[in-house]
Structures are given as C-alpha cells and as structure tokens.
Amino acid sequence: MALLLGFLLLLELGWDTSALGPLSSTKGSDVLEFELPARNYETKDSYKAGPIGVLFKMVHVFLRVVQPNAFPEDILRKVLQKKFDFSTEYEKIIYYEIGIIICVVLGLLFVFLMPLVGFCFGLCRCCNKCGGEMHQRQKKNGTFLRKYFTVSLLVICIFISVGIIYGFVANHHLRTQIEKTRELADSNFKDLRTLLNGTPEQINYVLSQYATTKKKAFSDLDNIKSLLGGGIHEQLRPKVMPVLDDIKAMAEAIKETREALLNVNNTLKELKKSTAQLNTSLSDVKRNVEQSLSDPMCSVPPVATTCNSIQMSLSQLDDNTNLGQLPSLDQQIDNINHVLQTDLSSLVQQGYKSFNDIPEMVQNQTTDIISDIKSTLNSLGSDIENIGEQIPIQDKLSNFMGYINDTETYVHQNLPTLEEYDSFRWLGGLVVCSLLTLMVVFYYLGLMCGMCGYDRRATPTRRGCVSNTGGIFLMVGVGVSFLFCWILMAIVVLTFVIGGNMEKLVCEPYKNRKLFQILDTPYLLNENWKYYLSGMVFNNPDINLTFEQVYSDCKENKGIYTTLKLENSYNISGHLSFQEHAENIDNDFKNLNVSIDNVVLLDEAGRRNLMDFSSSGVDTIDYNVYLAEMGKAPTKVNLLSFANDLEAKADHLPQGSLKQSLKSNAQTIRTIHRGQVIPLEQSMSTIYQSIKELQHKSNGLGVKVVNILSSLDSAQDFLKTRISSVIVEESKKYGNTIAGYFERYLQWVKISITEQIAACKPVATALDSAVDVFLCSYIIDPLNLFWFGIGKATIFLLPAIIFAVKLAKYYRRMDSEDVYDDILYC
Numbered sequence: 001m002a003l004l005l006g007f008l009l010l011l012e013l014g015w016d017t018s019a020l021g022p023l024s025s026t027k028g029s030d031v032l033e034f035e036l037p038a039r040n041y042e043t044k045d046s047y048k049a050g051p052i053g054v055l056f057k058m059v060h061v062f063l064r065v066v067q068p069n070a071f072p073e074d075i076l077r078k079v080l081q082k083k084f085d086f087s088t089e090y091e092k093i094i095y096y097e098i099g100i101i102i103c104v105v106l107g108l109l110f111v112f113l114m115p116l117v118g119f120c121f122g123l124c125r126c127c128n129k130c131g132g133e134m135h136q137r138q139k140k141n142g143t144f145l146r147k148y149f150t151v152s153l154l155v156i157c158i159f160i161s162v163g164i165i166y167g168f169v170a171n172h173h174l175r176t177q178i179e180k181t182r183e184l185a186d187s188n189f190k191d192l193r194t195l196l197n198g199t200p201e202q203i204n205y206v207l208s209q210y211a212t213t214k215k216k217a218f219s220d221l222d223n224i225k226s227l228l229g230g231g232i233h234e235q236l237r238p239k240v241m242p243v244l245d246d247i248k249a250m251a252e253a254i255k256e257t258r259e260a261l262l263n264v265n266n267t268l269k270e271l272k273k274s275t276a277q278l279n280t281s282l283s284d285v286k287r288n289v290e291q292s293l294s295d296p297m298c299s300v301p302p303v304a305t306t307c308n309s310i311q312m313s314l315s316q317l318d319d320n321t322n323l324g325q326l327p328s329l330d331q332q333i334d335n336i337n338h339v340l341q342t343d344l345s346s347l348v349q350q351g352y353k354s355f356n357d358i359p360e361m362v363q364n365q366t367t368d369i370i371s372d373i374k375s376t377l378n379s380l381g382s383d384i385e386n387i388g389e390q391i392p393i394q395d396k397l398s399n400f401m402g403y404i405n406d407t408e409t410y411v412h413q414n415l416p417t418l419e420e421y422d423s424f425r426w427l428g429g430l431v432v433c434s435l436l437t438l439m440v441v442f443y444y445l446g447l448m449c450g451m452c453g454y455d456r457r458a459t460p461t462r463r464g465c466v467s468n469t470g471g472i473f474l475m476v477g478v479g480v481s482f483l484f485c486w487i488l489m490a491i492v493v494l495t496f497v498i499g500g501n502m503e504k505l506v507c508e509p510y511k512n513r514k515l516f517q518i519l520d521t522p523y524l525l526n527e528n529w530k531y532y533l534s535g536m537v538f539n540n541p542d543i544n545l546t547f548e549q550v551y552s553d554c555k556e557n558k559g560i561y562t563t564l565k566l567e568n569s570y571n572i573s574g575h576l577s578f579q580e581h582a583e584n585i586d587n588d589f590k591n592l593n594v595s596i597d598n599v600v601l602l603d604e605a606g607r608r609n610l611m612d613f614s615s616s617g618v619d620t621i622d623y624n625v626y627l628a629e630m631g632k633a634p635t636k637v638n639l640l641s642f643a644n645d646l647e648a649k650a651d652h653l654p655q656g657s658l659k660q661s662l663k664s665n666a667q668t669i670r671t672i673h674r675g676q677v678i679p680l681e682q683s684m685s686t687i688y689q690s691i692k693e694l695q696h697k698s699n700g701l702g703v704k705v706v707n708i709l710s711s712l713d714s715a716q717d718f719l720k721t722r723i724s725s726v727i728v729e730e731s732k733k734y735g736n737t738i739a740g741y742f743e744r745y746l747q748w749v750k751i752s753i754t755e756q757i758a759a760c761k762p763v764a765t766a767l768d769s770a771v772d773v774f775l776c777s778y779i780i781d782p783l784n785l786f787w788f789g790i791g792k793a794t795i796f797l798l799p800a801i802i803f804a805v806k807l808a809k810y811y812r813r814m815d816s817e818d819v820y821d822d823i824l825y826c
Contacts, residue, residue, distance in 0.1 A: 034209055034748045036756055039198050042187040043765050045555075047773045049781065052173055055166065056781040059788045060503070066099040067504050071514045077521055100500055107493035107791075111486045114798075118482030143456070149807040153474075154447055156800045159792070160440045164433055166789025171429035174782035178422045181774060182415055188769050189408045191762040196401055199758045206752050210384045213745040217377060217738050221370050224734070228366070229359025231730040236358070236719065240601060243715045244351050246708050247602060250610065251344035253697060257618055258336040260694045264626075265329040267687045271680065278634060278676045279319040285668050286317050289646075292661035297654070306649050310662070313645070316637040317669075321629055332618050339612045347606035354599045373738070380742060384749075429786060432491060435484050436793050442477030443800060446470045450811035471811030474804040481797045488794045495787040499780055507776035516548035534565075543568050554764035561754045599719050602712055610705050623695040630688040634680045639673035 049056055075092055078084035094101065220227055289310065298307035453466025509515045519525065525532040529541030533550065545565050553563040560566065643666040650662035 034745065034752075036202060036752055037205065039194060039759070041191040041194060041762055041765070043184070043191050043762070043769060045761065045765050045768070047768075047777055049777060052169065052785075055169070055785050059781070059784045062788065063500055063503055063784070066103060067097075067500065068099070069096050071504075071509045072096045073514065073518055076518055077524060080518075080524055081527075097501075100497065104493055104497060107489050107496070110489045110794075110798075111493065114482065114486040114489070121482065122479075146454075146807065146810040149803050149810070150447060150451065153443060153800060153803040153807055156796050156803065157440050157443045157447070160436065160443075160796045160800065161793075163789040163791070163793030163796070164436045164440065167429065167433040167436070167786055167793070170782040170785035170789060171426060171433060174429075174779065174786070175422060175426045177778035177782065178419060181418070181778065182412075184769055184774065185408070185411050185415070188762070188766045189404060189411075192404055192766060193401070195758065195760070195762045196404070202752075202757045206749055206757070207384055209748075210381055210745065213741050214377060214381060217741045218374060220734075220738055220741075221373060224366055224370060225359045225363035227737075228730055228734040229362035231734065232362060232726055233356070233358045235726045235730060236355070236723070239718050240355055240715050243708070243711045244348060244355065244601060246711065247351070247606070247610070248345065248348045250705070250708060251348055254336065254339055254344065257694065257697055258333065258340060260690055260697070261329050261333045261336060261618070264687055264690050264694060265333060267683060267690070268326060268329070268626075271683055271687065274676065274680050274683070275319055275321055275634070278672070278680060281672045281676060282317050282319065282635070285665055285672065286314050288668075289314060289317075289662070289665050292658060292665065295656075295658040295661075297656060297658050303653055303658075306652055310646065310649055313642070317639075317642060318636050320633050320636045326626060326629055329621070332621065335612070336618070339609055342605055342609040342612075344606055344609045347602055347609070350603075351601040351606075355601065358599065377742070432488060432790060435480075436488065436790065439477055439481050439484070439797065440793075440800075442473050442480060443804060446472075446474030446477060446804065446808070446811070449473060450807065454811060467811045471808040474808040474811065478801050478804050478808075481801050485794055485797045488790060492787045492791040492794060495783055496791065499784040499787060502780045503776070503784060507772070507780055510771050510776070513548050513551070516546070516551055520546040520548055534568075537564055538568055540568065551764055551767070554760040557759045557761035559753070559755045560758040560760050563760055567754075601716055601719075607709060607712075610709060618694075621694075623691055626691045627688060627695075630684045630691060632684075634677050634684070639669050639677055643667070643669035643673070 072092070075084065075089075075096070078089075293307050293311055297303050447470065449466050450470030453468075453470060506515070509518075519532070522530040526535060526541070529535035531541050531543060531545055533547055534543035534545035535541035537545065543565060550563050646669065647663055647666040650659050650666065653659040653662070
C-alpha cells in the first residue's frame with residue numbers, strides 16, 4: 001500500500017505540473033547575476049538504523065543464505081499481466097522459494113512433533129521409563145557426564161538468552177519506530193507542501209527578474225554616450241591622442257623657445273656692456289700701473305728688475321672674450337614672435353575638444369535608434385509575461401494540494417489504529433519473549449541450585465534439598481518448554497514467511513531498483529501502452545519515460561520538467577527564443593549611422609604655424625660659437641692672482657710712492673675682480689646653460705615638425721578612412737552587450753525551468769519514506785530480527801530439553817540406588 005501510495009504521489013505531481021518546467025540558477029554577466037532562492041526540506045534523504053543496524057545486516061546475510069536466488073522478474077511480470085498459470089508453472093515459485101519452503105517445513109515439523117513428543121515423553125516417564133524411574137545406576141564416568149551436561153546446558157542457555165535479547169530489542173525497536181511514523185509523515189507532507197507552494201513563487205521570481213534585466217539594458221542604452229561613444233573614443237585614442245599631445249608639446253616648446261631666446265639675447269647684451277666696462281676698468285688700472293712704473297726709482301737696480309717684471313706682466317691684464325663679435329638673436333626672436341601670432345595652443349585645444357566630442361555626437365545621432373531598441377525589448381517583456389500566463393500550473397497545483405490534504409487526513413485518521421494494533425503486537429511480542437525468558441530462567445535456576453547444592457559425597461538417595469530443587473527446576477523448564485515451544489515456533493514460522501518474503505520481494509528489489517525496472521517493462525501495466533508512465537502523463541505511450549529514470553532524477557533533485565520530459569507537452573525553448581528579437585536589435589545597430597567625419601585635429605592655420613616655427617631659424621643658430629665664448633674666462637689672467645703677485649713684488653720695493661702706488665693698484669684690481677669679474681662669470685655660466693638648453697630644444701626641429709605633421713596626416717586619414725569600421729565594431733560590441741543581458745536572462749530562465757523549479761526530491765524522499773524507511777526499516781527489519789532471535793532461542797530449546805533431562809538425574813534425590821562402595825566416596 002505504501003509503495004502504491006508513493007508511486008501515485010509521484011505520478012500525480014508529474015501530471016499536475018506537466019505544463020511547467022524546472023528551473024536552475026545561473027550567473028549572467030559580470031554585472032547581472034541570477035540565482036533562484038534555495039528550498040530547505042525537513043525530511044532527511046537517508047535513514048540510518050544506528051547500532052541495531054548490525055543485527056539487521058546479520059539477518060540479511062542469513063536470508064541471502066536461505067534465499068540465494070535472483071529476484072523473480074519474469075514471474076512477477078506474468079503475475080502483473082495475469083498470465084501466470086500456477087498449475088503449470090508452480091515449479092518456478094517452488095524453485096525460487098525452496099530455501100524458505102525448507103525452513104517452513106522444518107518449522108512445521110517442529111510445531112507438530114514437539115507436542116506429540118512431549119506427550120509421549122510424559123507418558124513414558126509416568127511409566128517409570130525415559131528417566132522417570134527415581135533410581136540412578138552407578139557409572140564410572142558419572143562425574144564427567146555430570147560436568148559435561150552442566151557445561152553444555154549452560155552454553156545452550158547462553159545462546160537462548162542471546163536470542164531472547166534479540167527478540168526484546170526488535171520488539172522495542174519496532175514500537176519505537178512506529179511512534180516516529182507520525183513525525184515522518186508530517187515532515188514529508190510539509191516538504192511536499194513546500195514544494196507545491198514554492199513552485200509558483202519560483203516562477204514569479206524568475207519572471208520578475210526580467211525587470212532587473214530590462215532596467216540594466218535601458219540604463220546602458222541611456223548611457224550610450226559613455227558606452228558606445230566612449231568605446232569608439234577609446235579605440236581612436238591610441239592613434240589620435242599622441243599626435244595632439246605632440247602638437248601641444250610643440251606649442252609649449254615654441255613659447256619656451258621664445259622665452260629662452262629673449263633671455264639669451266638680453267643677457268648677451270648685458271654681457272657685452274659688462275665686458276666693455278671691465279675692459280675700461282682694466283685699461284685704467286693698466287695705465288695707472290704704467291704711470292707708477294715711470295717713477296725714477298725704477299731705473300735704479302735692483303728695483304729696475306722688479307719694475308721690468310711688472311711691466312712685462314701688464315700685457316695679461318686685458319679682456320679675454322670677444323662677445324662683441326657674437327651675432328644678435330633679434331631676427332630669430334622676430335620670427336618666433338610672428339609664429340606666436342597664431343595661438344597654436346588654442347588650435348590644439350580645439351582638436352582635443354573635437355575629438356572628445358565624439359561620445360556626445362554618438363548620443364545625439366542615436367536617439368531614434370535607441371527608442372526603436374527599447375520598443376523591441378518592451379515587446380520581449382510582453383512575451384515573458386505571456387509565458388507566465390501560458391503555464392497553467394496554479395490550478396493544477398491547487399488540485400494536487402487537495403490530494404495531499406486528503407492523503408494526510410487519511411494517514412492521520414489511521415495512524416491511531418496502527419498505533420493501537422502495534423500496542424497489541426508489542427504486548428504479544430513481550431509475552432513471547434517472557435515465555436522464553438521463563439523457560440531459560442528455570443534452566444538457570446536448576447543449574448545454579450544443582451551446582452551449588454551438589455555434594456559428591458552424598459549418595460543419590462541422600463542428596464540435599466538445594467540439589468534436589470535444582471533438578472526439579474530443570475524438569476519444570478523441560479515441561480514448560482514442551483508446553484509452549486511449538487506455539488513459539490508457529491509464531492516464528494508465520495513471521496519468517498512474511499518478513500523474509502517482504503525483504504526479498506519488496507525491500508531488496510526496491511533498493512537495487514529492480515521493482516522500477518519491472519514496472520518499466522513495455523506493455524506490462526497496460527497491454528496497449530509501451531511506456532505506462534508516459535501514457536499517464538502525456539497520453540502518449542511511445543515517449544521513453546520510465547519509473548526508474550523518474551525516481552533517479554528526483555533523487556538527484558532535478559526539476560519536474562526534465563524528470564518527466566515535459567518538453568513533449570510544453571516546449572519552453574520555443575517560447576523563450578530570443579532569435580527574432582536579437583535579429584531586430586542587430587538590424588537596429590546595423591542601421592546605426594554615426595557620422596564623425598568632421599573631426600579636425602588641427603586646421604590649416606595650425607599646420608602653417610608649425611611650418612613657420614620650423615623655418616624660424618632657431619635650429620640654424622651656431623650655438624657652438626656662443627658656447628665657446630661663454631666658456632671662456634672674462635680675463636686673460638686671474639685678477640686675484642695678478643693682484644697678489646703685484647702686491648708681493650711691491651713688498652720687495654723700498655718705501656716710497658712707488659710702493660704705495662703699486663699696492664693701491666693691486667687693491668683696485670681686487671675690487672674689479674669682486675665687482676665685475678665674478679658677476680660676469682656667473683652671468684656667462686647662466687647663459688651657457690640657457691644656450692645649451694636652447695640648442696637641445698632646437699636640435700632637429702625641422703625633423704620633429706615633419707614627423708608631427710606626418711603623424712597628424714596619418715591620424716586624420718585614419719579618422720576619415722577607418723572610423724566607419726571602428727563604429728561598426730564598437731556598435732556590434734555594444735549591441736551584443738545589450739542583447740547579451742537578455743540572452744543570459746532567457747538562458748537562465750530556460751535552465752531554471754528545465755532543471756530547478758519544482759525540483760522533485762521531496763517526491764523521491766516521500767516514496768523512500770513510505771517504502772524504504774517505514775515499511776522496510778521501521779517494520780520489516782525489526783520483524784525479521786524478532787523471528788530470528790525467537791527462532792534461534794526456540795530451536796536451542798530442543799538440545800536444552802535433552803541435557804536438562806540428563807542432568808536432572810544428577811541433582812534430584814533418588815528413591816533407590818545401587819550399592820556404592822565407600823571407596824568411591826572417600
């Protein structure tokens with residue numbers, strides 16, 4: 001019943017969601033990410049019995065030994081097709097059930113023979129036979145036999161006790177699991193409701209994500225200035241920007257060149273003046289020294305020698321430069337001023353602005369096309385909304401919810417009855433285990449009293465009370481065993497037949513999915529349908545839809561759409577095709593006519609300005625001449641050294657006007673050095689560096705200008721000839737980006753509907769809960785452990801009876817005895 005209920009549940013869900021597909025989450029672009037909210041279910045998809053599972057596995061091994069035959073698929077198929085003739089094919093059933101049949105036959109023999117044997121045994125003992133005579137023969141191995149019987153009976157009682165423990169454990173476990181049935185059923189029904197109630201929410205969520213996609217696409221369309229225009233701009237930038245940057249740098253270079261020329265020219269004029277003043281000062285000093293040397297003392301030796309030495313050194317006291325011969329830079333400055341009459345920097349900025357206005361031009365020229373694309377996307381939104389309306393899932397889910405409610409009501413109504421019956425079963429199992437416990441207790445008491453009260457010095461007629469009580473307990477145990485063991489064996493046989501066959505015919509084939517394979521046999525459940533499940537779902541039995549495939553897909557938590565192959569009923573791919581809309585968007589972008597041919601990087605005036613700067617003569621200046629003059633010392637001799645030498649020579653002269661005059665001139669020379677030479681040296685050093693920089697800037701000026709103009713022509717030509725291909729390429733990228741949002745969204749919708757919406761794992765879990773958990777794990781496994789334990793204990797009662805009867809002779813007080821030699825008791 002549970003198996004049938006589970007399959008009906010699965011089929012009903014498939015039937016009621018045949019117009020829907022499952023859903024999966026997938027990520028879109030780097031910006032848009034779609035993810036379907038996950039569903040959490042209470043019922044675990046696997047069941048573990050815990051420590052008692054080891055005992056269940058032991059019983060399974062025993063059943064495989066008793067029943068090693070393969071699952072009778074052919075027999076079951078014929079039974080379901082009502083083609084099995086028991087009168088002619090009963091041998092197949094016997095062959096399959098031979099192990100169980102043998103065990104049942106042995107059990108029934110036990111049931112029938114044990115009461116008969118017990119009756120005959122009782123009559124025999126009443127006739128003082130079969131050990132009933134209260135007389136014990138003297139035997140030489142009597143002590144060994146007593147010990148042997150005692151140990152054997154003790155071991156057998158231990159085996160019986162283990163079987164009884166199995167029975168108690170199985171009986172209690174079955175009751176405990178039955179009490180969990182309500183919780184198991186409630187969690188499964190709750191999960192099924194979560195599945196059914198969540199499916200419309202999932203569909204609405206998926207469809208609602210179109211608004212997010214549309215918002216993003218419209219945002220990109222409104223931002224076409226930076227996206228498409230910016231893309232075109234970035235494609236052109238590597239070719240255009242370096243040229244404009246070079247022209248801008250050249251414009252700055254022109255200004256810097258003018259400033260440098262002015263600085264050099266002005267400084268040069270000042271240097272010429274300073275050199276003239278220095279020359280005048282040196283001439284005055286030279287004239288004064290010569291006047292001093294005309295003193296009469298210079299004709300008197302040895303003063304004359306000093307004077308002659310001073311006279312000869314006066315030729316060094318002169319200007320060392322020839323700055324007056326350096327040409328003026330006024331002509332080059334005039335040429336640069338003429339070049340600067342045209343504001344090249346302003347023209348370059350116009351080129352920058354013209355190039356940077358490309359995104360604005362794109363936006364202004366695409367207004368109508370953007371409106372058309374938005375209209376196309378709005379029509380796609382209408383198609384998406386129609387898909388939600390075309391999926392008739394709401395009504396069908398509400399009908400299935402009613403079926404769930406009815407099933408839950410039925411389960412809850414019958415669960416109290418099940419629990420009540422289980423209480424009777426539990427009580428019966430407790431009575432059975434208690435009877436066995438009573439029997440083994442008598443044996444244990446007999447062994448305990450017999451071993452504790454036995455006195456080997458006492459003769460059989462003089463045995464003590466405790467020993468005699470032990471023998472009586474053993475015989476009581478024998479009597480109780482004969483009285484009830486056949487009933488216990490009857491119970492074992494009954495539960496063995498039920499539990500063993502359920503395990504081999506239901507539980508085991510369910511776990512290895514043999515049952516599903518049988519149900520999937522073509523024309524089995526309906527002789528006109530090849531595939532029964534597809535006939536139920538689609539009314540088309542030729543679709544390859546099997547129970548095993550559906551169960552496996554549900555176990556893997558796949559959606560109903562994929563699981564039940566609902567594309568045969570509702571092809572979501574056809575309704576979610578973006579091809580037509582993509583073609584419309586592609587055509588709109590192909591019709592995109594962006595004209596940016598009027599981008600002028602530098603007009604003709606700017607070009608002439610560059611050429612004028614190239615021909616300004618700055619690069620033809622003989623800078624080496626200037627550098628050579630500026631690198632010279634202002635005077636032929638170091639004035640400071642000359643002054644010191646003059647003063648030293650004057651110190652060798654005798655006191656007088658000559659000496660004082662020469663020292664005064666030496667001081668004058670030092671003053672000239674500090675006041676004129678040092679500043680002149682500093683100015684010449686500064687102008688030397690300026691000329692160096694000017695030479696560096698003007699070096700190869702013509703080549704630089706020619707290269708800039710060549711690059712400018714190349715960039716301008718690129719804009720004219722290649723701009724259309726750049727626009728097409730960037731428009732295609734931009735269109736693919738816009739269309740990609742919807743393609744990814746629709747792909748996500750498709751994958752979601754086909755893989756994750758209404759993921760049917762709760763259905764497989766419910767079926768597992770009904771068959772594998774409730775029927776097999778909760779009921780059949782404990783039932784099989786119960787008969788295994790009770791059967792084991794009952795079978796061991798047979799040798800226990802034999803050894804108890806034998807042992808009782810050694811513990812009970814006899815009425816008569818053989819004559820014992822005293823030596824035997826010494």
